[in-house]
Structures are given as C-alpha cells and as structure tokens.
Amino acid sequence: MSDLLRELWSRAECEEPVFSAEEIEWSPPGQFELLCDLGLLKETDRATWARCEACGDGHVENVAWVQNATTGRSAPFVPCPENGGAAVSIERLRRWAIDLDAIAQATRRALGLIGNDSALLPGRVWFLGRRHVAGRFRDFFFVLGAAREDEHMLWDRCRQIEDAPSPVILVPSQTPSERRAPAFRLADLASITDDRIVVDLDYLGEALPSERGVTPAKTMASFRVPADATWADLRLVVREHTIVARLRDREQEFGFEDLGLSGIDDRLWQLLCSFARLGGQTPARSRTVSEKGAATFRKQVSDLRQRLSTVFPIDGEPIRAVHGTGGYRCLFQISLDRTDGFPVQPERWEECRFIELPDGRIAISVRTKEVFATRTISEETARRTDLEAAERYGVRTEEYDLRALGLADQSSRPTAEGRTLLEFLRDGGKLARRGDDKDILRLAQRLRDWMGLDAEPFQFTRSRTLWSTLFESSSHRKSSRRS
Numbered sequence: 001m002s003d004l005l006r007e008l009w010s011r012a013e014c015e016e017p018v019f020s021a022e023e024i025e026w027s028p029p030g031q032f033e034l035l036c037d038l039g040l041l042k043e044t045d046r047a048t049w050a051r052c053e054a055c056g057d058g059h060v061e062n063v064a065w066v067q068n069a070t071t072g073r074s075a076p077f078v079p080c081p082e083n084g085g086a087a088v089s090i091e092r093l094r095r096w097a098i099d100l101d102a103i104a105q106a107t108r109r110a111l112g113l114i115g116n117d118s119a120l121l122p123g124r125v126w127f128l129g130r131r132h133v134a135g136r137f138r139d140f141f142f143v144l145g146a147a148r149e150d151e152h153m154l155w156d157r158c159r160q161i162e163d164a165p166s167p168v169i170l171v172p173s174q175t176p177s178e179r180r181a182p183a184f185r186l187a188d189l190a191s192i193t194d195d196r197i198v199v200d201l202d203y204l205g206e207a208l209p210s211e212r213g214v215t216p217a218k219t220m221a222s223f224r225v226p227a228d229a230t231w232a233d234l235r236l237v238v239r240e241h242t243i244v245a246r247l248r249d250r251e252q253e254f255g256f257e258d259l260g261l262s263g264i265d266d267r268l269w270q271l272l273c274s275f276a277r278l279g280g281q282t283p284a285r286s287r288t289v290s291e292k293g294a295a296t297f298r299k300q301v302s303d304l305r306q307r308l309s310t311v312f313p314i315d316g317e318p319i320r321a322v323h324g325t326g327g328y329r330c331l332f333q334i335s336l337d338r339t340d341g342f343p344v345q346p347e348r349w350e351e352c353r354f355i356e357l358p359d360g361r362i363a364i365s366v367r368t369k370e371v372f373a374t375r376t377i378s379e380e381t382a383r384r385t386d387l388e389a390a391e392r393y394g395v396r397t398e399e400y401d402l403r404a405l406g407l408a409d410q411s412s413r414p415t416a417e418g419r420t421l422l423e424f425l426r427d428g429g430k431l432a433r434r435g436d437d438k439d440i441l442r443l444a445q446r447l448r449d450w451m452g453l454d455a456e457p458f459q460f461t462r463s464r465t466l467w468s469t470l471f472e473s474s475s476h477r478k479s480s481r482r483s
C-alpha cells in the first residue's frame, strides 16, 4: 500500500515527480481524489515502461506498441525474455504528476504570505512571498532538488535568496547540503486536510532565530494592489500618526501597528517622515558623514524598502539609490499632509529664501539639514545608547505664482499681502511700517501656514519702526517703489 499523502513530499523531489496507476490503485481510499481536488495532482503523459506480468520475475521493460493484424489498432505490449511477453492495459500506463507550482501556491496561502510571488527558476526555485515571523520579516523560498548534484547552480542563479535580509527556505523533503539559510521540510511542517494544505507556522516561528530588539508586528496590514500597479502609482501622505496611501481609486489609512512600527520614535517612521519632508529624495551624502553613519543609513533605507514592499505588494524596489551620490529617491510620491504649502518643512525661517523671479513668480528655497539619529542599543546594557547623527544638506526650491500662494486675486492682481511680500523682496527684506500693520500680520500668517512653521517670519524693530524678514529676500525686478 502506498500512502500518497506521505509519499507526496519525497516524490516531489524526484526528477520526474509522478505517481503510477499501480501506486494509485493501491493507495488508501480517498487520497488520490483529495490530491486531485486540491489541484496537486494532474494527469500527465503515459508511462513508456511497465512491469512484466507474464512471468513471476517482476522485471520492468519498455512498452512496445504492437499493431493488431486483425483490427489494425496499436496496443501496448510488454516484452518478456522468458515467455515472449504479454499485452498490458492502457489504463495501467496512466500517470499523475505532482503540480509543483500548485504546491508552491498552496504553501504561500497556508503561510499567509504577501508580496509578489514568482518562479525564480522554473520547476526548481520559487519566491513565495514574505511575512513577519519570529520578530522580523522573512522572505520565503520554495526549493526543489536541493540535495541534487546541481545544487550550487540553484544558489548561483537565484541570488535573491542570498540577497534577502532574512530568507527562509522550504523544501519538500530534502534540505540543502550547503546551509545558506534556515531550511525546513514541508514533510515535517505540512499536513493535508480535507480542503487545503496546512503549515505549522508556530513551529516555524519557534525554530527560527528570533531577532532581539525588533518590535513584533502581529497585525501588519496590507494594501490590495492591482497586478499591473507600479510604485509610481502610489501616493503616500504622512500625517502626524498615520499615513494615507492612495493608489488609483483606492485609499487606506495606516497606523503605526499596521506598518509594524513601534511609534513616533521608530527609526523607520522617522526615515519615512524625512522622505516626506524632503519630497521623496534625500540629498547627496555630506562629507561630514562617517562611513559607519552612511552604512547605518543604508541599512535603514533597506529596512524601510522591505517594510514598504510588505505593506504594498508592488513589483520592484520602492526606493532607489541615486547613483554615486549616497542619496536615495522614492519611486512613489510622498509628502506631508499639507493640501497647500511648501512640500518640505523647514526648521527655521533662516533656512528659507524668497526670490522674485523676472517673470513675477516667487522662487522659495529651503536649505534642509537632515539629521538621522542612528541609534544602536548595546545588547549588554540596554541603558547605554549610542547616538550617531548622520547629517545631510540639501536645497529644495519651488516656484509659485502669487495666485498659487494665495497672494493674488483671480486676475492675478496681487492682494495687499501680496504687494507687501513684493515690497519686502524688492527692498532686500526691509520694510518701514507700523508695528500693527494689518497687511504684514496677515502676510505673516499666510507664510507661516504655507511653510508649516509656527515661528514669526518677520521681526519688528520698534526704535526704527522697521520690519525685516528672517528669511533671505531678493528680487530680480527693480524696486517699483519711489522712496
């Protein structure tokens, strides 16, 4: 008697993973039907060999197709050196192959994996998807024939396994001889029930080396993504404690827990906020950043990349290195939650510059100093915290006409506040007006809103009855004022 369910995992490792009609005939009732119903077995081409039943020897011979002289039809025949041979029924030559893609799919479902799965090496290696297990995100691979002679070829041709931060290899029954990553036998982990394959995730979680200091995310959310979606289709708006994701007509809000983040102090959250403030691109690496600081930053970007790919299962990388600069660029759109306003939030007015351009538009530049705290908590003493700051500088410039800034009316005539701004710019940031000048106070409010700063943009010197801008002011147009 051949137990098909038990045999499935070892047979899957064979060059030709098939069951013969004879094996199926002698299997426990219901097993064959179950495997067919689950889509794991599919009928394949007929056997080209069969056991001789004409003598008692049980030898195996190639099937000969012999034409019947009377009927003209061909029929299978097993030759026998003992007594010439005997005809064999076509039914006995039927075979059923294990559908390896179906096993990969069923395993992916059983583990609740997300992300885009793919066959990396057809028939041998599959990327099944990823999920959070034992304190961190793991990439799951399904590998067949890991103990065959050509094993090294699998690793050479599937660099994705080695490149994955935390790969987990699942095999039917033969673990790799070269230990590249934690490997588990589905023969041990999986069971086949009435309607599906079940994989013992608890066992997997306990057997995997857990990652200390990483917040477990039990309820990672995931965004349903159309198959043809690209990262460019995704827009993230970063709010105070959530992000809002938009992709075509779908919108979803994610909290810290949904993103697998511990809270506002989570370094990945801070990195996400930095990208949002910078409009999706970090500036080139500053010369003052140490190699170690740069490596830590690289690691953080890589972690964020992986986290985003988990929540948003879109093909390809969400963040790319800007070649040769040490900076990074998001392939998706990301901004702070500001419906109108400068895309980057400066820390101080002194980091801003307003220029009136020859065509009348206003160029606003913000010099950003980004400090990425790269915190490493030593394992011996959790109290001691090493803080390393990686500083980056960059300038972000946007050009607006006065109307976009809310400082001109529908026919582009500057409002009183708009005229006040132009006077400031044309006079190098100085303006002689009373301390309670309403236009200046209203302009100040408008600029605070636009730049997302709480501090006042203007300073009033009582002794000289003079207003001055804290930001750098200039104009490419001549002053229209006559003084």
Ligand SMILES: [Zn+2]
Binding pocket: 052, 053, 054, 055, 056, 057, 058, 059, 079, 080, 081, 082, 083
């Ligand atoms: Zn024989």
